[in-house]
Amino acid sequence: MNLIHGSPVAVFCLTACFAWLNDASSADLAQRPSVVLILADDLGYGDVQCLNPERGKIATPNLDQLAQQGMTFTDAHTASSVCTPTRYALLTGRYNWRTRLQSGVLWGYSAPLIAEGRLTIAELMKQNGYRTACFGKWHLGMDLPTTGGPAPTVRKPKIVNIDWKGAIQNGPTDVGFDAFYGITASLDMAPYIYIQDDRFVGECEGGKGKSAMVRQHDFNTRDVLPEIGRKATEYISSQDGKQPFFVYVPLTSPHTPIVPSAEWVGKSGLGKYGDFVMQTDDVIGKILDAVDARGLSKNTLVIVTSDNGCSNAAKIPELQAKGHYPSAHLRGSKADLWDGGHRVPFFVRWPGVVEEGSRCDQTICQTDLIATCAEILGKELPENAGEDSVSFLPAFSGQTIRSSRAGIVHHSISGHFGYRQGNWKLLLARGSGGWTSPNEKAAAKAGAPFVQLYDMENDPGESDNLSSSHPEVVERLLAQLESDVARGRSTDGMASRNDVATIKLWKSGEE
Known part of the structure; x- marks a missing residue:
């Protein structure tokens, strides 16, 4: 399988397929x-x-x-x-x-x-x-x-x-x-x-x-x-x-x-x-x-x-x-x-x-x-x-997704947060944040840091925590996560409201 890079034929096909969408009538229903x-x-x-x-x-x-x-x-x-x-x-x-x-x-x-x-x-x-x-x-x-x-x-x-x-x-x-x-x-x-x-x-x-x-x-x-x-x-x-x-x-x-x-x-x-x-x-x-x-x-x-x-x-x-x-x-x-x-x-x-x-x-x-x-x-x-x-x-x-969202928020069973932006992935957790060993209790006992940072392109297995060597990335991703939470939305548009007044980002302590 190969990644399509938006050939003219593919783009034309998609455009033609949706030409009817902007002015849909009852006759268009069967085409949808x-x-x-x-x-x-x-x-x-x-x-x-x-x-x-x-x-x-x-x-x-x-x-x-x-x-x-x-x-x-x-x-x-x-x-x-x-x-x-x-x-x-x-x-x-x-x-x-x-x-x-x-x-x-x-x-x-x-x-x-x-x-x-x-x-x-x-x-x-x-x-x-x-x-x-x-x-x-x-x-x-x-x-x-x-x-x-x-x-x-x-x-x-x-x-x-x-x-x-x-x-x-x-x-x-x-x-x-x-x-x-x-x-x-x-x-x-x-x-x-x-x-x-x-x-x-x-x-x-x-x-x-x-x-x-x-x-x-x-x-x-x-x-x-x-x-x-x-x-x-x-x-x-x-x-x-x-x-x-x-x-x-x-x-x-x-x-x-x-x-x-x-x-x-x-x-x-x-x-x-x-x-x-x-x-x-x-x-x-x-x-x-x-x-x-x-x-x-x-x-x-x-x-x-x-x-x-x-x-x-x-x-x-x-x-x-x-x-x-x-x-x-x-x-x-x-x-x-x-x-x-x-x-x-x-x-x-x-x-x-x-x-x-x-x-x-x-x-x-x-x-x-x-x-x-x-x-x-x-x-x-x-x-x-x-x-x-x-x-x-x-x-x-095969086109690039046009996103107004800076990144994707991850969330675990215990409510621990993570943030993915490009190749970088930030975890506000000491361990798995879930059931896999080390869980948060075991990771804390072992003295693991409060935060994890991984380069997902070069380390998809998340084995090398880079948080101490790239503090500027940790700070940037954390700021974006905080903004996405506070605004009630992560995409462009009017700020919205969360259903709860307080959302606790750090569940396992904070540096």
Whole structure:
């Protein structure tokens, strides 16, 4: 795969493709590209064979084929190294730490994180004539109906007072999706029950004293991944091509519980995690096959990525002992500030616009999806939307991304901050800022400095801390990070407000 450097043919193709956008009418709807956005859960950069040919041992034929059919982004990042905050940023184009969620994730009963009136990609697309649907793991909170009193707020409440026949509010169908089928959060969080649109599918058993086991009687965690795939493929297969659609498919795999279906057990030779990655690749392939079989591929933008790096629950040391490195050449994994926590697979396919087998090495963030979709539609985002989003549409034709953002903010599970600008990466942490050793406690005990600075071009494995030899770079990046936080946005535009009054940048002390 080669980086395209904006050939005249590619530029002409992109220009011609979007000539209709500025004056779209009802007749243009059929010409607008549909969008399929698939988000894997805890899939590491090195778990995809074509991204890690030397040290990757899991077969991922569908993702490899997708890379051959489109563009691979080699320096794509999530806004956080864990689930909920990444999903918030992906859908809204705004960093999660601007909300109440300063660290960690939400639970299965949690209240919604997306505020009323906050523009999402789904709402943007819906306003512009798209059908919109979501199938899979929501994990952004919703107001669950109760039999009395407030809904639970913790992961394992002592009493579960959910009204299983009541209507759910402020869930997916209230933030832009016409249809939803999936679950509230991760498969290691109750309640274990499907939701269709704004209603539970059945009722759960369990309650006082058994809150962690609140489950619909025939709900089986092993069936959820294939069920999500079936729902997504059925929806795509039902489209007639006359009205564009936006489908968001947040998968539940290969996140814990690691439960590959029986036919996948033993396929990888690396244990259940490898098997689950292979099944995830297969489900992605089935969704892409549905696009192709319906004759929609030529006018459908497909994006496949992950919400963060591989989790320690995959038993990374055991995988490495067998020759598989889930983070490839990168340091760290899920939850960390090091790149293994948030640099993720990112593939784009759009025949006639994105050249087959192409590659982009420019740095992007998943916050950029809403601005990219807006540019595809020929629309300007409102001042109070997508405050941290930059369109990477020019990269589709090999052009330089025109960014008003100085850099990208990284964030770990514990709320530690990092900042990437060009080749430089600043970490306001002593260690990983997450789960990988040394964590912050161990790094502090070892006397590690408060800050880390890496040259990502020459040291992508983040092994040589240059903070003491380049204090001027530390000072410059820190000042920019402070500005991006204080302004309520990292892009050009009117200053905005964060949802909280105080955001603590230094979690492990300050020099």
